[in-house]
Amino acid sequence: MLVVGAGAAGMAAAKGASEKGAHVLLVDNEEWIGGILQQCIHNGFGVHRYKKELTGPEFAAELKSEIPSDVEVKTGTFAHEIVPNEKRAILVSREGIEEVSYESLVYATGARERTFQSLMVPGTRPAGIYTAGQAQRLINIEGYLPGKRALVLGSGDVGLIMARRMYLEGMEVVGVVERLPYPGGLRRNVKQCLEDFDIPLYLSHTVIRVEGYPRLEKVIVAKVDGNFRPIPGTEREFHVDTLVVSVGLIPVKKLVADFVKVRSGVLVSSSGQTSVDSIFAAGNVTTIFDLVDYVAKEGEKAGRSAALLAKGEFRGERLPIRKGKGVKILHPEWYDPSVPLSVYLRVEKPMEKALIRVGKYEIEAEDLTPAEMVNVDVEPPCESEVSVSVTEV
Amino acid sequence: MGKAKRIEKIKCIRCPLGCTLKIKISEDGIEIEGNRCPRGVEFAMQELKDPMRILTTSVKVVGGKLPLVSVKTSGTVPRSKIHDLMGHIKKIKIRAPIKIGDVIEKNILGLGVDLVATRDCDER
Ligand SMILES: Cc1cc2nc3c(=O)[nH]c(=O)nc-3n(C[C@H](O)[C@H](O)[C@H](O)COP(=O)(O)OP(=O)(O)OC[C@H]3O[C@@H](n4cnc5c(N)ncnc54)[C@H](O)[C@@H]3O)c2cc1C
Secondary structure (H helix, E strand, O other), X not given: OEEEOXXXXXXXXXXXXXHOOOOOEEEOOOOOOOHHHHHOOOEEEOOOOOOOOEEHHHHHHHHHHHOOOOOEEEOOOEEEEEEHHHOEEEEEEOOEEEEEEOOOEEEOOOEEEOOOHHHOOOEOOOEOEEEHHHHHHHXXXXXXXXXXXXXXXXXXXXXXXXXXXXXXXXXXXXXXXXXXXXXXXXXXXXXXXXXXXXXXXXXXXEEEEXXXXXXXXXXXXXXXXXXXXXXXXXXXXXXXXXXXEOOOEEEOOOOOOOOOOEOOOEOOEOOOEOOOOOEXXXXXXXXXXXXXXXXXXXXXXXXXXXXXXXXXXXXXXXXXXXXXXXXXXXXXXXXXXXXXXXXXXXXXXXXXXXXXXXXXXXXXXXXXXXXXXXXXXXXXXXXXXXXXXXXXX | XXXXXXXXXXXXXXXXXXXXXXXXXXXXEEEEEOOOOHHHHHHHHHHHHOOEEOOEEEEEEEOEOOOEXXXXXXXXXXXXXXXXXXXXXXXXXXXXXXXXXXXXXXXXXXXXXXXXXXXXXXEO
């Protein structure tokens, strides 16, 4: 079995597969395993899985210690190509090019950040504009500060956490700008990253222009209407040398996108299987998860299913899951009646009290916002089609 | 039940579930709702008195494979002390190798908690 990507999803998949008796090769192009966790030095990881609050690197170390020693791990190894009908992959490392064949494969390549360029904001293209992940890597792994005075665009968790990190390292953080009328990240992060340090949050605002060359000097921000159009006369200027952009993650599905079904991410069933029988996927490459605990859970499941398939003990069914009222994002795409069903969803709008329906099951929930992913676990519903909806009560 | 004098809504940050806690302050005392576990009550009481946080940051490494190693306080510290702590931690330099869980400084600034490494760092 081959696992591509050794973030939380890939590590958990390797563990699950090895425990089911598969011989596993786990590869990652970085020099270490753990993926994005290694640069997330803040705490808030592992509350579900380990019942304690860990930092990213600590979560990675815990998960690593669970991987059986017969799993072969290769870092500094990039999966260059996957040939699905011949079940082989081409790997590139410092030792050269190597071809491996597999019975089943788990694709766990995570997500990359949407860039500032993709937003098509008018103005110069100066130095000083970073994605949050780039800034995080600079500060937390390489030990440099990106600048002196920063504005953050995007209030997802990554943006909020970077606002605090830069502030604590002595940079001036003049604010966080968000085009939605509500924050994009977990509310605990709004509190402990912004409110704790009096960093202003500008909701329903966006960046409309950047100025300065070769280095960023000025960012112009305006209020937006309900369609995200800037409202004339509401512009304000921020004199900053750094703009940190955190405007979303995009699943890295390139290697498999030509032959498995994809939407924004790689589509999978509740057992982690893609539309190609021998290929499984898990983690941020399938949908963007808020919590690493969910990533690890799905990774482990995909690894187990993939191992059973390699042994010829896995049927793999893909019954439809229908997205009903009130649901903005729904994962997984299909359900497999042979395993319990974990559904992950984001609601369309904030709701104080709600009723979540998953097939025949009804679950009460409180305090839902689109920023926070909801996880509902049920026994296999054993229906030919499951519909998921959320209604406010 | 006395009349609620003041109702405050705060976000519990003890874990990523982030319950919304309703704190009702009345003549009869303090009442807390909305917590899904006992830590919520504890958190709300502490927030009213003196907010406490775990600090995570990094420390310079000499002779290591990485230039920095990530660290955290082994327990919570008063939010009001975070600035002093950051100033102090910036001056620390430690020599590789470092193991996850190693104590980098005991009883840092006399706050009763240690500064511990959250990642391994091998020698170069
Ligand atoms: C800033 C930030 C803060 C977060 N905060 C929290 C939090 O407080 N609590 C929490 O629970 N979760 C948090 N998360 C979420 C959680 O960390 C992620 O959802 C999870 O770690 C993703 O794991 P993954 O395995 O899907 O992806 P990744 O960790 O991205 O792993 C993918 C790996 O695949 C490798 N790879 C990609 N392509 C190839 C290839 N072709 N060949 C070989 N290797 C390849 C990459 O190098 C990478 O190592 C946060 C995430 C971010 C970004």
